[in-house]
Amino acid sequence: MTAPTGRDLARLSINQETVKQWSLPELAEGCAAAGIGAVGLWRAPVQEYGLRRAARLMRDHGLTVTSLCRGGFFTATDPGGRAAALDDNRAAIDEAAELETGTLVLVSGGLPPGDRDIAAARERVADAIGELAPYAAERGVRLAIEPLHPMFASDRCVISTLGQALDIAERFPADRVGVVVDTYHLWWDDLAPAQIVRAGAGGRLACFQVADWVTPLPEGVLLGRGQLGDGCVDLRGLREQVDATGFRGPVEVEIFNAALWARDGAELVAEIADRYVRHVL
């Protein structure tokens, strides 16, 4: 493979969870060394390293934080659980502000145990976002609703399609609530192209993430994402659809895959950069 140039990688962002084998300093140094200028971060490793220290680390390496993962998990029915979720999301908003990212990714949460009313759960998500959006706006953070693949609907995210995400986001001003387009979650949906146009026209595209779809899915399905180009997703076609709406934001690579985590981080990031140029750019 030929090493991609800095210009090729101008929009590339590496989500931290993709290179989970790296510590935060390794991520900062490794991305900077690979000519990559942006990362998506996760709350737990940032908290562990120290929020201000993490923010300084990113600045010192010239890295933009394209998103913070993640808030959400709004579907508790009991008042205590709901209040705790809102508190935790305010903390996530504060963390996003400190990291100077404008985007907090929200994964809505699944159905509470024994619950069979997914429509009501989706309304609880909308209610919670309504409570949080003003606070997020004060801190300069936009909430980004991420639809997850329908295989996660019961235990992780009751928002399964871009259409559902937009139905909620559009109740609020576009500068406060947007959506995430992740190729892994939406590739199968014949209605996604029209919803991408809708998201772009409404100024709702807050985050664009890429991963490929490969089978067989592992037990629990969470770690089944594929390296770019290894699967059946038309990554370039989806990137072109997103760009056709006028989007010029980062392309964040988010792959959860134990086989990739077992490899050398620098080698993996070099492969991702190469695959990005060949399959996405």
Place this chain on the structure above:
Amino acid sequence: MTAPTGRDLARLSINQETVKQWSLPELAEGCAAAGIGAVGLWRAPVQEYGLRRAARLMRDHGLTVTSLCRGGFFTATDPGGRAAALDDNRAAIDEAAELETGTLVLVSGGLPPGDRDIAAARERVADAIGELAPYAAERGVRLAIEPLHPMFASDRCVISTLGQALDIAERFPADRVGVVVDTYHLWWDDLAPAQIVRAGAGGRLACFQVADWVTPLPEGVLLGRGQLGDGCVDLRGLREQVDATGFRGPVEVEIFNAALWARDGAELVAEIADRYVRHVL
């Protein structure tokens, strides 16, 4: 649990794969003994037992065959693969006719290796159905397009929603091509209720199957279906939506689950009948 009466079970059909531990004679005897008058069959065990012999066995036990699983797998791009699929589907139509079931369930097939064009794959499915529908109609068999959960889109079925299934079915006369509504595949979809109305209004509801959704999903996800009542699907609500269209056909229980297969067949069928009355009827 109180044993359900024959009247309660009037619409209940047991899909053979739900009680895979039973031979075909055990299935016929076991269902008849449990007061269940209908079964869904699978091609491989029927072929193994002998087609005519299987048909006679069902008649001798007073059992209606509500569906035959399955035809389909239409997405090959090479002419040889396509011709083989069409031949195999003609054989499946003949088998359905011999079993005196009016319904052949079609699982469309996934993406060929290396292929990333899911829209084109769906068109190949429509083309194949167009070729087969007249032959099926001659034999008194209706083709029933089954949308499978989007987690199967790449390797098993490019038709993921009831809307997609109807978009193809409606190109053909309603008495030739219908759709399958399976709660396991559609429960998460906020657009499914309107599509159920559409299917009913057009006379397209060829088969109604029930299973529950439970997590975590097992490796490969195929055998992850849950016993009725064990999961988060509003089974009764979906049955009521289907019935509200005027549907009065069978309710076929189709659960693939290794833990259920490890149990005594008669005990399992008794539990299914009880769960059916409590969660579906």
